[in-house]
Amino acid sequence: MKREKESGQSIIIIAGIVVVLLALVALVVDVGNAYAHRRMVQNAVDAGALAGARRLADRYVGEPVTELQILRDVETFAHDNGLERERVQAWFIDSEGEIVDTIDRVRVAPPGDAEGVKVAGDLPFTTYFAHLLGFSRMMASTTANAWVLAGPCSAMNLFPVIVSRTTFTETTGSPVLGEVYTLWDKKDKAAPGNFGWIYWEDGSDTNRCPGGCRQGPEVPVLEPNIIDNSRSGVWQIGDWIHGDVGVNMEPALGEIAPYILGDPWPVVYLPLYDQVTETGNNALYRISGFAGFRLRCAFSSKNHLIERFPGDCAPCNTGSSNDKCIRGEFVRMVSEFGQDGCEDTGVYIPSFRKPR
Secondary structure (H helix, E strand, O other), rough: OOOHHHHHOOOOOHHHHHHHHHHHHHHHHHHHHHHHHHHHHHHHHHHHHHHHHEEEEEEEHHOOOOOOHHHHHHHHHHHHHHOOOHHEEEEEEOOOOOOEEEEEHHHHHOOEEEEEEHHHHHEEOOOOHHHHHHOEEEEEEEEEEEEEOOOOOOOEEEEEEEEHHHHHHHOOOOOOOOOEEEEEOOOOOEEOOOOOEEEOOOOOOOOOOOOOEEEOOOOOHHHHHHHHHHEEEEEOOOOOEEEEOOOHHHHHHHHHHHHOOOOOOOOOOEEEEEEEEOOHHHHEEEEEEEEEEEEEEEEEOOEEEOOOOOOOOOOOOOOOOOOOOOEEEEEEOOOOOOOOOOOOOOOOEEEEEOOO
16 A cells, blocks of 8 residues: 555656656747747847838938838838738837837828937747647747938037048048148148138028037137137038138247147047138138048248148248148048038948947
């Protein structure tokens, strides 16, 4: 009798162990299965978000874009990566990832404050063993954000010299970093009667600066604009900025000197332009980008110059009293003041990284 009881107890224990083992198998197999399905959903929503952001980027280069086009791209790429279209949702987001609006099937332009796309997807799947525990189906769900990134669309604390993109024609419009450039001389003025010096407006022109961006005081005199770069205010790609003839550079050499001889050697930020109109003090330049620059030479004439290293000003000196130039090297094209993507700065890319 005792052995029969022990045998009955063993069967109960073994049955309990089998149930536990089945539960562990269900856990291992079905959790692994759930992870694999979630990875599939993640790949699909990643592809959809990047496709939506890429389509959104078209508006920055003048292409007409509608919500319907963006949604179709999102759904197509998500579907090609394993999700049914009805299992996909999409929203416009701002630079912080906050939802701006739902992306609908409408032929209207995206909201002006949309800087990226958020995509959510889910995928139901059948379990292998978990149904024994009452879980016959599970759901894999996740989201992805993608933004439109570009070069800097605005900058502040600018040095009052503007440089033509044509200076870098041989290098497709961008300077070779570390190479020394002569920014202008008497034969290569930025505009007739103008050497490429600029000055700052007071910011009252809301057509040029929507919202009334804060600008420095309007002082069309070279020295004050050199002394205090913070007076420049904030300038945007596409803004038109006033020129200052600045040909009498000799009185300003004292203000330029700290930028050439400073220790540590300072980096200043220069606006680049792609269009110019008018002449002399009426010259206007259209800003197309920004670049970090180190000054090596300010040459007003053979008797009035400042150079960081001996010979830095030599290419400017032809012996004429009219010789004038600024020389230096570019150290970076992307300024540290933002990657917001306002107007055409050249290259726009979809990215999982937030705009700075």
